[in-house]
Amino acid sequence: MSDLRRFAVFGGVYNNFLSLEATLRDARALGCEAIFCLGDMGGFGPQPDRVFPLLRDVSDLFVMQGNYDHSIGNRLEDCACGYTDPRDNYYAQISYDYTLANTADAHKDWLRDLPTEFRHTWAGQRVLMAHGSPRQVNEFLWESMCPDAFLEHLLKSYEADVLFVTHTGIPWKRELEGGRQVINVGAIGRPANNGRTSVDYALVEVDAEGVRVDFREVAYDHEALAVVMREEGLPEPFVETILTGWWTTCLEVMPARERAAGVY
Amino acid sequence: MIDVNLAIDRPPEGPAPLLELRHLDTLWLQVTGTLCNLACRHCFISCGPKNESHPFMALEEVQRAVESAAAMGVKEFYFTGGEPFMHPQIREMIALTLEHGPLSVLTNGVLIDEELASWLAGVFETSRYNFDVRVSLDGTTPEENDAIRGRHTFEKILGGAERLHEAGLNPVFTVTTCHAELAESAGRQRFFDLLAERGITRPRLKFLAPFKIGREERRGGAYEEFERLREGMLDEEARASLQCSSCRMVTAKGVYPCPILIEEEGARMGDTLEDAMGPIKLDHPACYTCFVEGVTCRT
Numbered sequence A: 001m002s003d004l005r006r007f008a009v010f011g012g013v014y015n016n017f018l019s020l021e022a023t024l025r026d027a028r029a030l031g032c033e034a035i036f037c038l039g040d041m042g043g044f045g046p047q048p049d050r051v052f053p054l055l056r057d058v059s060d061l062f063v064m065q066g067n068y069d070h071s072i073g074n075r076l077e078d079c080a081c082g083y084t085d086p087r088d089n090y091y092a093q094i095s096y097d098y099t100l101a102n103t104a105d106a107h108k109d110w111l112r113d114l115p116t117e118f119r120h121t122w123a124g125q126r127v128l129m130a131h132g133s134p135r136q137v138n139e140f141l142w143e144s145m146c147p148d149a150f151l152e153h154l155l156k157s158y159e160a161d162v163l164f165v166t167h168t169g170i171p172w173k174r175e176l177e178g179g180r181q182v183i184n185v186g187a188i189g190r191p192a193n194n195g196r197t198s199v200d201y202a203l204v205e206v207d208a209e210g211v212r213v214d215f216r217e218v219a220y221d222h223e224a225l226a227v228v229m230r231e232e233g234l235p236e237p238f239v240e241t242i243l244t245g246w247w248t249t250c251l252e253v254m255p256a257r258e259r260a261a262g263v264y
Numbered sequence B: 001m002i003d004v005n006l007a008i009d010r011p012p013e014g015p016a017p018l019l020e021l022r023h024l025d026t027l028w029l030q031v032t033g034t035l036c037n038l039a040c041r042h043c044f045i046s047c048g049p050k051n052e053s054h055p056f057m058a059l060e061e062v063q064r065a066v067e068s069a070a071a072m073g074v075k076e077f078y079f080t081g082g083e084p085f086m087h088p089q090i091r092e093m094i095a096l097t098l099e100h101g102p103l104s105v106l107t108n109g110v111l112i113d114e115e116l117a118s119w120l121a122g123v124f125e126t127s128r129y130n131f132d133v134r135v136s137l138d139g140t141t142p143e144e145n146d147a148i149r150g151r152h153t154f155e156k157i158l159g160g161a162e163r164l165h166e167a168g169l170n171p172v173f174t175v176t177t178c179h180a181e182l183a184e185s186a187g188r189q190r191f192f193d194l195l196a197e198r199g200i201t202r203p204r205l206k207f208l209a210p211f212k213i214g215r216e217e218r219r220g221g222a223y224e225e226f227e228r229l230r231e232g233m234l235d236e237e238a239r240a241s242l243q244c245s246s247c248r249m250v251t252a253k254g255v256y257p258c259p260i261l262i263e264e265e266g267a268r269m270g271d272t273l274e275d276a277m278g279p280i281k282l283d284h285p286a287c288y289t290c291f292v293e294g295v296t297c298r299t
């Protein structure tokens, strides 16, 4: 593991088996020697069980547990997102109930037992991967809400030089002093509220200089996904997001800055 | 058989819990002290035009606190009062704070004219970190709101919010659930409907339980003897969910654990932020509301 030269990091699959397939294909075609998934397999998209054959028992893939996986794995009642907006709550619950009902027991058990962080050292840099933040699985690290000093604090207290997270669904990265950095890899399950239908993951190169991170944009057959979503009776606003690249729900938790970039 | 606990109204036994500060995530600044252009009937710190018990903070005091907090790795800042827009240097304060992290300003909205709204929207568009304005509104009709916030305030508040919205800022509306039915989901929906009618198409709302202290004690009644926290009532999760495990409040008169207790005897922790990093004692009845209602003042 410590001699990896190139690897991929992604999160937020949200049942999107087509974007997952496309992401894995892209990363492998680029010669990634390992692929790290930072969690949240379910929610939002159609036919939850279709992602597991792509994720389980695959030798180049390392998967961790997100908050959604924890809830599904432990058969909890909701995703614990804690919205107060009735509309967000309504849709979040539909999506959760659908995922819970359509995930096979064996996959639930697998989700329940996943690890919750990864640590490695590459090029002398201590790399930490977590779902939300290293201190709390469901903490949102949004770009506009993370002061440099706060990120420095996280890196220092969790003894890392490079931190990868997901959970918010919108990718960003910040370089700090001394080559330290924080990367939110966004999500591959739905577009990043930017009007594009593609999804993003992080492509990482390791050389003598350190760990270099770039985002890769992946197009996939989003129209085919929309067809399956409609067949499954999933809410039309979810389909709209897949077809337009704009978020229609779960907006309450998004900071005003990130939200203003979208249309809703 | 139904268990009737006859002891419920007796004060609970045992010492009040101590709560450690995990990390200073949130710094509150009481920039205009207890001075406010309104005198709402539910104000838990009895703010008003004549309450000078906490005066305005000086610009240098704000700067010092913001810089100390940034050195500790703070995550976000909040300005409150009183009414922050009464401060003659509020714009300098906003600008300097946003250099260090995201900021929310809590206002009653009454002083937001077009010029101020457009300045605030400009700050929102250009600052490095997120900038939010939070406007308090306590009902979906003038009757509901004005009974609490004062005559004619309903239209003034909505006017300020509409100007913000027209300028390009999407304020967060804070509703204190003094009218119990507003806390229910039908009550919440009424706010969404009202704001939609006013052209605020992506409404953001936050509901807060009232604290039975300050002026609210006279309006809604005081805490009962049994409403106290005791060691043993709080597990690890409950401790972490109390906002004071990650916040402090700076005022012109020193540092307090949270925005709620600044007028409470014994709550003052020290002169500077550095003096206020120790644990606090949750011996105030307002702490009971935080625990029971899961209150956090954060957006």
Ligand code: SF4
Pocket: B036, B037, B038, B039, B040, B042, B043, B044, B045, B046, B047, B048, B081, B082, B083, B107, B108, B136
């Ligand atoms: S509740 Fe807010 S607006 Fe009303 S008096 Fe208190 S500080 Fe002023």
Ligand code: SF4
Pocket: B242, B243, B244, B245, B257, B258, B259, B260, B261, B280, B282, B284, B286, B287, B288, B290, B291
């Ligand atoms: S009133 Fe609430 S926030 Fe303040 S010290 Fe008590 S529990 Fe903490």
